[in-house]
Amino acid sequence: MAKVDPSLVADLPLFAGFGTEELGDILREARPARFAKNSAIFDEGQDAHSFFVLLHGHVRATKTTPGGEQIVVRYVAPGETFGVAMAIGLPRYPATATAVEDSVVLAWPSSTWPRLVAKFPALATNTLQTIGSRLQETHTRVVEMSTQQVEQRVAHALLRLAGQSGRQVEHGVEIDFPISRQDIAQMTGTTLHTVSRILSSWERSGLIAGGRQRIVLREPHKLLVLAEAASGEDGPPDRA
Amino acid sequence: MAKVDPSLVADLPLFAGFGTEELGDILREARPARFAKNSAIFDEGQDAHSFFVLLHGHVRATKTTPGGEQIVVRYVAPGETFGVAMAIGLPRYPATATAVEDSVVLAWPSSTWPRLVAKFPALATNTLQTIGSRLQETHTRVVEMSTQQVEQRVAHALLRLAGQSGRQVEHGVEIDFPISRQDIAQMTGTTLHTVSRILSSWERSGLIAGGRQRIVLREPHKLLVLAEAASGEDGPPDRA
DNA sequence: GCGGAAGTTTGCGCTGGCGCAACACCGGCG
C-alpha cells in the first residue's frame, strides 16, 4: 500500500488547520494514482466514485452541451481539489476531467467523505470556502461574458491562466501546460478562429509569443490594460 | 424581542436534519426584518455584517462591472439563503441585494456563523450543498451563454424563473414578482431592446402574455422546445 | 525519414443582435 507523506500536502487549503496526526488519518484513506496525458480521470454523468487532490500536472474540466459542443469549465492546478461532486450533494460528476499532461492525484472514495467530515468538521468549512471562491470566479466569468468583447475576454482568460499556472521564463510568463486555441475558445465562449486571429494580432505586436499549444505572455501589463479597456473608451461615462 | 416560530422554517434546506430544539437555538440568534420594495438589503463591497434567509417576497442579487453596467446574478425566492459571504470566507458582499417587492427576512449577524457551525456542523454541510447547486446553476449559465443564441437564453431564463417562482394562473404560469425587460436582459447577457423584440414576437404568437413588469407563460412547453432547439437544427448531427 | 493527423493561420462573405433614436404607454403623484 502506497503511503503519502503528510508534509507534502499539509499546506493545501483543503487541509488548513489540521495537525500532522489528523492529516495522517485523512491521508490513510487516500490512494495516489497516475493519469497519462489526455486520459480521462472521470466522465460527466458518471457515478461520482471519488474525489481528488491534484498533486502534479494539470487537469481540464469540461461540460458537454446537449448539442454536443464542449466548453471548458476550469483548469485544475496542483494543490487544488476536484471531483467533489459528492460533497455538494451530487451523485454524479457534473463535468468531465481530463489530464492535459501526465498528472498525479490523490483519490478518496466518495464514500469516505461523510465519515471524514463527521470526524473533521473543518473539512466541510474548508471545502465551503473553496467552492465559494469557485462560485465567485464563475460569476466573474458570467459578468465578463455579458459585458465584454471577445478580445477582452481572451485577455482576461490568459491573465488568469498565467496567474494560476504561469511559469517565469526568459522573456515573460509562460502558461505551464499545453493549451490549444480551441481550449481558449471554449473558455471564453468564442471560436477557434477568432482566438487564432486575436492571438496572431497580439503576437505581431509583441504582446505574446506562442507556438503549438504554448503561450508566453511577454507584456502582461499591456495585456491587462487591454483587458480592462472598455470597447468605446474615450472618457469615463457618467453612470447613474 | 421578536421570536420566530421554528415550524415556519423547519423544512428549509439550510435546516435539514435539525430538531425543533436545535432549531430554536439557532433561531434565537436571528432577528426578522422587513424591506420595502426597491430598497437595498446590502450593497456590493460592503462589510458582510449578516447573512439571511428570505421568508417572504423576492430579492434580486446584482453585480456591477468596473464600467458601471449591472448584471443580475440571481433572484432569491422565499426559503432560500443569501448573503452568506462570511460562510464562504469573504469579508465583503460580492453583490448587491435589493428587495424587488416588500420582503421579510431573517438575519443573523455574520459573527454568529463560526459559533453556529461549531455547534451544528450540519449547517456547514447543508450550506455546502446549497452553494454547490448554485455553482452548478452558474456553470449552466456559462454554458448557455457560450453556446446558445439570445432567443434560447431568454427562453431558458423565463422557464427557470417560472420554475422557481411561478404562480399558476388562469391561462398559464405567471412569474410571481415584478420583473422588467431590462432585468431579463441583465440575466441573459443581452440588451433591453433585444429582449423586448423577442418577447413581443412571442406575445404575437401567443407563447406568452405580458404587461408592465409582468410575464405570463401561456405555452411553457412550446417555450421549452424553443429553448432546446439548436439554431440551425435540421437533423441530429453526428458528433464524435 | 516519411506520411498523416492534429493544430494553426488566414481570407471572405454574411448575419444576429447591438446602438441609436424616436415614440407609445402606463401609473402614480401633485
Place this chain on the structure above:
DNA sequence: CGCCGGTGTTGCGCCAGCGCAAACTTCCGC
C-alpha cells in the same frame, strides 16, 4: 385630472465575430 418619469416598443443601419473553406506547420508514429 393632467403631468411626468419609468417602462416598453419598434425602425434602421452597422459591425464584431461567426461559419465556411483552404492552405500551412508541427509533431508523432511507423
